[in-house]
Amino acid sequence: MSATKPRTLFDKIWDAHVVERLPDGTCILYIDRHLLHEVTSPQAFEGLRLAGRKLRRPDMHIAVADHNIPTVGSRVPSDIKEEDSRIQVETLEKNVVEFGVPYIPILDKRQGIVHIIGPELGLSLPGTTIVCGDSHTSTHGALGALAFGIGTSEVEHVMATQTLLQAPQKNMRIDVSGTLGLGCTGKDVVLAIIGKIGTAGGNGHVIEYTGDTIRALDMAGRMTVSNMTIEAGARAGLIAPDQQTFDYLKGRDFAPKGDAWEQALAYWKTLPTDPGAHYDTEVFMTADEIAPMVTWGTTPGQVIPVTGVIPNPMDIEDEGKRAQHQRMLDYMGLQAGQRLTDVAVDVIFIGSCTNGRIEDIRAAAHVAKGRKVAPGVQALVVPGSGLVKLQAEQEGLDRILLEAGFEWRDPCCSMCLGMNPDKLTPGQRSASTSNRNFEGRQGIGGRTHLVSPAMAAAAAVTGRFADVRQFG
């Protein structure tokens, strides 16, 4: 591609990583960082073993266990009570030794959810390609990296070749402009975006988020937006690196230091999209389309402002869609026309790779301070990493939350996807800061509503969905 043609951020990263373009257009794409966890890697290691292959570049991989780790009690792998969870974690620990993969042990304070610790440790850097066998790898796009989720066959492919076979993706720009209203966060921005473009709106595209609303988000807010890109169908969601990104990364464990930092910085500053670069699809939104949002259905695109009422299926013309809408209401135990603020909640989950950062815990503690969790409501706060937990405890956030009646847990994916003991029981309704409200996602028969951390805390102390703007 000509260097003079204006290019997008995505084009630049892609071009810089093409090892070879095959005749049909498929590219062998070089991968700078591979993050591994215990759920999607065992079959890949087994594949290598059977084929007698090794990792080509173990110095570009790093592993951590996160999905299966209990959030209360012993965190020693051999103490994990659920046998299949224990086997998965122990298998990872054996595999990293056998194949020489850098590993962050569970008892290390840096352990945490893979998408929290990548940025936190400075492993995720602008202009790099980052993959992981996990769809929320899109998170790292907030730092200006091309980061996307892959399946286990591709995990094995990266291990063996440090590359992936990828067809070029289209460029999509989502521009959000204006000042966010009171109580609105990155979570509300991304939920509103998914509500607008739909859960398949980004299929086949890489999204770049632009506009002053995005620029004004802190890094945690940006990561929340990029994280949920996959819920809009796009595998990667990028935000151009800027001074805030560089300030965030400087001095982190794995980030370049000294001269290397200066060289990296010079390169990173060349990455933002050139004026006049072409996007295949563009979507424009304004901040006044965004309020504190709550999902009501079983896909993340079914989202309304907290002040809204449950949409009526009878308003839908298409018969199939109307039936599907009604089915969702039945599953969710909701009625058309019901006000969200009249819907009672059973469980609050604050955490996950979407909203498990220190800023998220601060937002929850701010609402919780001096209030009490409503009777009959269970409220979990699960920091995204050991470092987030330590920071929160240094700031006294754990005490504020505990005094308010929240539970203060150890880091893990927890109730985001019910692979560890934290689950909803059938019919239980959650206000959750996680990313998916699919049927059964948080436990069989569980009813999930996606919200921001402040909205989750407001629901905890109210016992129903509540407008966080009314909490000082």
Add this chain to the structure above:
Amino acid sequence: MDKFDTLTGIAAPLPMQNIDTDKIIPARFLKTIKRTGLGVHLFDALRYNKDGSENPDFVLNQEPYRKAEVLIAYENFGCGSSREHAPWALLDFGIRCVIAPDFADIFFNNSFKNGILPVRLPRAVCEQLVEDSKLGGNARVTVDLQRQVVVRPSGEEIPFEIDPFRKHLLLNGLDDIGQTLQHDKAIDTFEDHKRQEQSWMPSTFA
């Protein structure tokens, strides 16, 4: 990986949009270190009642669809997680082809790596195929990858598009890694260049 050339089999209708990966295989069944054995949990929440008995209303619990090799669904099939357990569960059940108007990107990629052919056909055609499939065992559908056609029970042929590289891999049952390793020299050259240009890139050993 098994080759995929021509498949003639029973198609099961699953006329729903946004069939997500948690629906295909719920997260609690991902706690395996193998690729096989997941078929019994395919569509677990739809397929089984709360007491573990089969839900007789679910299509894959009905004859002849228990032996279905093709699924017909609607938009955005496979959305959600990157879990390859989704195609593994389909394959373990016996599904080798999914036909839908469109697919989520990661699921689409994962399918090819496991010898499952995802076929994109317009919604109206999928609706016809759903109607065909309701004819049961007399309504076998043929998917001919070489000729890139789906053949309805009536004999009508419906052409479909497919990326030539993926078609080549599927027809020959080729493993991606073996293909890429043929370009080993190019990867070496790229890495040498990168080491010089981006010497700031940190190692994960620290």
